Structure formats: C-alpha cells, structure tokens
Amino acid sequence: MAQDSGEGGLDPENWEDFRAAAHALLDRCIDRLAAGRAKPWQPVPEKVVRRYALDPDGPGRGETAAAVRLADEILPHGNGNTHPRFFGWVHGTGLATGILSEMVAATMNANCGGRDHGAIHVERAVIDWTRRVMGFPDGASGVLVTGTSQATVIALAAARVAALGPESRAAGTRGAPLVAYAGAGVHNAAVKAMELLGLGHDALRRIPEDARGLSAGALATAVTRDRAAGLHPFAVIATAGSVDLGRFDDLAALADLATDLGLWLHVDGAFGAWTRLADPPWRALSDGIGRADSLACDFHKWMYVPYDCGIVLIRDAERHRAAFAARPAYLAAQQAGLGGGEPWFCDYGIDLSRGNRALKVWTAIEAYGPDRLGAAITRNCALAARMGAAVAARPGMRLAAPVVSCLCVFTADAGRDPAAQSALNARIATELQLSGEAVFSTTVIDGVTCLRAAITNHRTTAEDVDAAIAAVARARDRS
Numbered sequence: 001m002a003q004d005s006g007e008g009g010l011d012p013e014n015w016e017d018f019r020a021a022a023h024a025l026l027d028r029c030i031d032r033l034a035a036g037r038a039k040p041w042q043p044v045p046e047k048v049v050r051r052y053a054l055d056p057d058g059p060g061r062g063e064t065a066a067a068v069r070l071a072d073e074i075l076p077h078g079n080g081n082t083h084p085r086f087f088g089w090v091h092g093t094g095l096a097t098g099i100l101s102e103m104v105a106a107t108m109n110a111n112c113g114g115r116d117h118g119a120i121h122v123e124r125a126v127i128d129w130t131r132r133v134m135g136f137p138d139g140a141s142g143v144l145v146t147g148t149s150q151a152t153v154i155a156l157a158a159a160r161v162a163a164l165g166p167e168s169r170a171a172g173t174r175g176a177p178l179v180a181y182a183g184a185g186v187h188n189a190a191v192k193a194m195e196l197l198g199l200g201h202d203a204l205r206r207i208p209e210d211a212r213g214l215s216a217g218a219l220a221t222a223v224t225r226d227r228a229a230g231l232h233p234f235a236v237i238a239t240a241g242s243v244d245l246g247r248f249d250d251l252a253a254l255a256d257l258a259t260d261l262g263l264w265l266h267v268d269g270a271f272g273a274w275t276r277l278a279d280p281p282w283r284a285l286s287d288g289i290g291r292a293d294s295l296a297c298d299f300h301k302w303m304y305v306p307y308d309c310g311i312v313l314i315r316d317a318e319r320h321r322a323a324f325a326a327r328p329a330y331l332a333a334q335q336a337g338l339g340g341g342e343p344w345f346c347d348y349g350i351d352l353s354r355g356n357r358a359l360k361v362w363t364a365i366e367a368y369g370p371d372r373l374g375a376a377i378t379r380n381c382a383l384a385a386r387m388g389a390a391v392a393a394r395p396g397m398r399l400a401a402p403v404v405s406c407l408c409v410f411t412a413d414a415g416r417d418p419a420a421q422s423a424l425n426a427r428i429a430t431e432l433q434l435s436g437e438a439v440f441s442t443t444v445i446d447g448v449t450c451l452r453a454a455i456t457n458h459r460t461t462a463e464d465v466d467a468a469i470a471a472v473a474r475a476r477d478r479s
Contacts, residue, residue, distance in 0.1 A: 012063050021067040028071040029099055033082060036459065040436035041080025048073055080439060084460045085468050087453035088433075088441040090243070090271050090301050090407075095458075098306035101363035105356040112144075112354040114344025116337070123345065123358035129365060130311055133276050135290020141317035143348040144309060144357045148270040149189040151296030151312035154324070154349050156180070156193045156235060158294065158314055159264035161323040163234035169323070173198065179226050181205045182237035183214035185244060187268055189296075190237050204237075213249030214238060216257050223261050235264040240286050240297075241272020244443045244452070245400070246384075246407030248272060252288030266294045270310075271456060272405060273297035275381075277374030282381045285405060299361045302377055302406075302456050309357040312349070324348055376458040380406045383465050384455045390469040396476070397469075400445040408453045409445060412476040422449035428475045438468035 012018035032039065051073055081091040110119035127142040145151045161168055164176055178199050182190055184206045191201045205226070208218045214236075223233045236258050238249040251267060258265035267273070267289055274297065275286045289295060292315065299309040314320040325347035327333070334340045346352045364373070388403035391410045398414035411421050412428055425442060426449050432438045440451045451472065455465075 018063050021064040025067045025071050026099070026103075028075060030096075032075055033094070033096055033099070036082040037084055039076075039080075040083045040085065041078070041433065041439060042436060043434070044077045048077065081457075082459070083439070084457055084464045085438040086457060087455055087460075087468065088439040090454040090456055092298070092300040092302070092304055092307065093457040093459060094306050095304050095360075095364055095367075097363045097367045098360050101360040102306060105359045108356060108359075110356045112356055112358070113346040113352045114331070114341060115339060116341030119356045119359065120341055120345070122356075122362045126358040126361045126365075127311065127313070131313055133370070134273065134295060134313060135276075136295070136313050136315060137290075139317055140313055140315050141320045141348060142311055142313040143345050144311050144354075144361075145349060145351075146308045147298050147300065147310035148187075148268060148296040149192065150350065151310050152189045152193040152237075152266070152268065153196055154312045155266045155294035155296055155314065156190075156197055158320050158323040159235045159266065160197060160199075162264060162316075162319045163232065166322050177203075177231040178234050179203045179205055179231050180235040180237060181207050181214075181219055181222060181233070181263075183207055183209045183239055183242075183249060185209060185242050185247075186237055186239060187243050187270065189270075190268065212253075213242075213247055214254065216250070216253050219254075219257060220261065223263070233261070233263060235266055236261075238265060238267045238292070239272075240267050240269035240275075240289060241405055243270075244407075244445065245409055246272070246403070246405035246454075247401075248275075248285040248404065250288070251286065252291065255288050255291035258293075264293045265291070267292040267296070269295055269297040271298060271301040274302040274373075274377055275405065277370050277377055278381060279374070279378040282378060282405060299357075299364075302380075303361065303364065303373060304376070304456075304458055305360045305364050309361060321347055324350075377406075380455045380457070380460065383460055383462065384408045384453070386462060387453055387455070387465045387469060390466060394469065394473055397473075400448070400450045406455045408455070409443060409450050411448055411450050412472050418448045424476065424479055425449050425451050427479070428472055431475050432468075432471055435471075437471040438464075440468075440472075 080086050082094050108119060110117060112119050112123060123144055131140050182204060191204060194201050194204045205222050207222060208215050226233050238251055238254045240248050255265055273286060273289060273295060275282050295313045297311060299305045300307045333342055345354060384403050384406045387408040388399055391397045391399055396413045396415055398411050400409040412425055413421060429440045429442050429451060432440060440453055442449050443452045
C-alpha cells in the first residue's frame with residue numbers, strides 16, 4: 001500500500017515495491033557470492049564506465065531503478081577478490097555473513113562516535129575479544145578504524161604524547177627531535193604516519209634485517225648513537241607479516257629490547273597478527289605480540305570480513321585517551337539517556353562520526369567462531385607452502401625466499417638474466433589477470449620483479465594452487 005513519505009521526504013513512495021526490488025537485489029548478491037568461482041576479475045567495459053557518469057541536472061529515477069542498475073551494472077564489476085585464485089596483494093575475500101551484517105548496519109545507520117546504543121556495545125565486545133586473542137592485558141583499550149594505515153597513525157600519536165607529555169597536544173613537539181625505528185622492509189603506512197604526525201619520514205630509521213627480521217643488535221646500536229647525538233628515540237615498529245615476503249620479526253626479543261631501551265613497541269600486524277588463531281607451527285610466528293604497547297591489524301584481510309575494518313589496540317588506556325580526548329560543549333557527557341554511554345570512541349581516535357564497522361566482525365565471530373576462522377588461516381598457510389613446493393618442483397622456477405606464512409614469491413624462469421626475468425614475470429602477471437586464470441601481483445626481490453601470491457582467501461583449494469602454477473608455466477613457455 002502506498003504511503004505518504006512526507007513533504008520532501010526521501011523514503012520510498014511504495015514500501016512494497018521497494019521490498020520486492022530489495023529482495024530481488026539480495027538474491028542477485030547471494031547468487032554472485034555463491035558463484036564466485038566462476039567470476040574472476042575482468043576489466044570493466046568502457047560502455048559500462050560511461051554509464052556510471054551522473055548527470056548533475058538529471059532526475060531521480062527511484063529506488064527500483066537504482067536497484068536494477070546496482071544488480072546489472074555495479075555488482076558484476078568488483079576487483080575479483082572473492083575468486084579463489086585471487087592471490088594479488090593481500091586482499092580480504094569477504095564472507096557471506098557480510099551481506100547480513102552490512103544490511104543491518106545500513107538499516108541502523110548508527111554513528112559510533114559515542115552515545116549509548118547497541119552498536120557501541122558491539123564494538124566494545126569486538127575490541128575485548130581481539131584484546132584477549134592477542135594477549136593484551138585487562139584494561140587495554142582499542143578502537144575500530146578503516147585499516148592498519150589509520151591504526152598506525154593513532155598508535156604513533158599515542159606514543160608521541162607518551163614521550164612528550166599531554167602538553168605536547170597544545171604546544172606541539174617544540175623541536176623535540178623524535179626518532180623511531182623499523183626494519184628495512186617496513187610497510188609504507190609507517191612512513192606516512194611519521195609524515196602525518198609532523199615528524200618527517202627521515203626520522204624513521206631503517207634498521208637492517210637478518211634472518212629473523214629486524215636486527216636487535218643493529219637497533220640497540222642505532223638507539224645508542226642517536227641518543228649520543230642529542231636525539232629522542234621514542235618508538236620501534238615491529239612487523240608481524242611483512243608485505244613482500246610474509247616474514248615476522250622476533251616480537252618477544254624486540255619486546256625485551258624495547259623495555260630495556262625505554263621505547264614504545266608498536267607492531268604492524270596488518271594480516272600476520274591473525275596467526276594467533278592458527279595452528280602450529282604458524283601460530284608461533286606471532287609469539288610475543290601481546291607484549292606490545294600498541295598493535296595495528298585488519299579484520300578485512302585475514303579475518304575475511306568486508307572492507308573496510310581494522311583495529312588499533314593500545315596497552316595503556318589512559319595514554320590512549322590522553323592522546324585524543326577532546327569533547328566540545330555540545331558533546332558533553334550525560335549521566336543517563338542517549339548522551340551517556342561513556343567512554344565514547346571519538347576520544348580514542350581521529351573520527352567523530354564513525355560507521356558501524358564492528359557489526360560485520362561480530363557477525364563473523366558469532367557465525368564461525370575462532371576455531372573455524374583459525375582453520376581457514378591455517379589452511380591458507382599450508383596452501384602457500386604447497387605453492388612453494390610446486391614452484392621448487394617446476395624446472396626453471398625458483399622461490400625468491402622461503403615461504404614463511406601465507407606469501408609465496410618466485411620467478412617463473414631463473415635461467416634468464418634479471419632484466420629478462422623481470423619482464424617475463426610482469427608479463428605473466430598481466431596475462432593471467434586478463435585471462436581470468438589467476439591473479440598474482442608482483443614485487444621486487446634482489447633486483448628482480450617476481451610473481452607474488454598472497455593466499456588469504458578462505459575459498460582457495462589445493463586444486464586452485466596447482467592450477468595457478470600450471471598456468472604460470474604455460475604462460476612462460478609461450479614466450
């Protein structure tokens with residue numbers, strides 16, 4: 001039955017028509033996810049791209065027309081990361097529960113900056129669950145963010161205030177020569193964070209790495225040298241799962257050293273932190289992570305939830321709040337009512353208006369539990385090892401480094417000179433992406449552009465790994 005949506009209102013003119021269109025779209029979404037194996041990435045046709053253009057003077061065509069276009073023109077053209085042979089970069093691959101949680105989140109339309117409502121309690125539950133998984137103590141704090149890049153800014157901002165005192169929020173660094181330390185292969189998120197915090201990326205010291213990651217001896221030497229030069233070392237950034245090769249620093253050893261040197265220990269665990277859910281031997285890769293002062297990681301990578309969703313955990317909740325709390329008069333806390341619900345998440349991060357990111361994590365944990373999620377992570381690591389073995393068994397192919405976790409990096413033909421190997425591997429990556437056979441990305445190891453597979457897809461099977469390596473061999477042999 002048609003209902004009056006109100007003068008100038010934007011609700012559907014006919015809710016039953018809307019319901020029918022929404023149900024049809026939901027079916028298309030479920031069909032798409034269920035048929036993901038048959039839907040690899042393909043370029044978006046130019047004619048479709050042209051249809052995406054919006055007319056600034058055009059009329060609105062209603063919800064039903066929008067639903068049809070969403071199904072026909074938007075839904076088919078993702079970046080392919082739901083496909084089981086998508087190994088590019090470190091992309092999360094989505095869950096069926098994401099359809100459910102995102103539908104409810106959109107309906108609630110909750111602002112999770114604060115106040116007293118259900119979504120806030122869900123986020124607290126997710127933070128507490130993550131805190132316990134990672135081994136952080138009772139009383140540690142956290143906040144959900146867009147991803148590890150934002151989490152790193154928040155963590156290092158807290159470290160900066162811890163080093164200079166709360167007054168630095170008003171006075172700035174006043175020229176205090178803060179310096180931080182990280183392994184040579186640190187993710188660019190740390191570089192950007194240093195820039196955004198006004199410290200400059202030159203203040204991020206790149207420490208040599210040995211077989212176990214960031215060299216503790218080289219770190220101690222660098223800190224001693226910088227202090228002798230009148231500089232102020234304040235943080236060390238450890239890596240749990242490097243972006244190129246999936247390597248892990250010795251987190252327990254770095255925690256000991258950070259304590260001895262009086263440094264804040266931050267861990268970039270974008271995907272690798274979730275080995276805490278894996279079986280041996282992979283779980284041991286992240287031993288010591290709970291001793292960090294702060295941790296950044298993503299749910300949208302190795303916890304498979306839809307984009308975007310990350311978290312920062314900080315051991316000392318008071319230091320965390322001291323770096324961000326700022327409540328203008330119009331946001332004054334109430335003792336009761338909707339304006340209650342202290343603490344507010346806006347006092348622990350950058351955003352005042354925040355989406356309901358936690359619900360998709362909560363729903364995944366509720367649906368699958370840590371055992372099933374951990375089993376998927378374990379299986380990904382085992383499949384990366386299988387890919388490494390397949391590469392080693394193929395004449396001419398060679399691993400660029402041992403497979404440590406879920407990344408396998410290799411060259412398709414080690415018999416060629418470095419320039420020829422680089423050209424071949426880059427060509428193979430492009431060819432297989434365009435053919436839909438598999439998605440590899442590339443990275444440069446020892447001057448050679450190599451093929452890089454990040455196996456973070458819960459849909460991937462042994463057959464997918466074997467077929468992908470066979471496709472690489474065929475593409476190589478065509479050259």
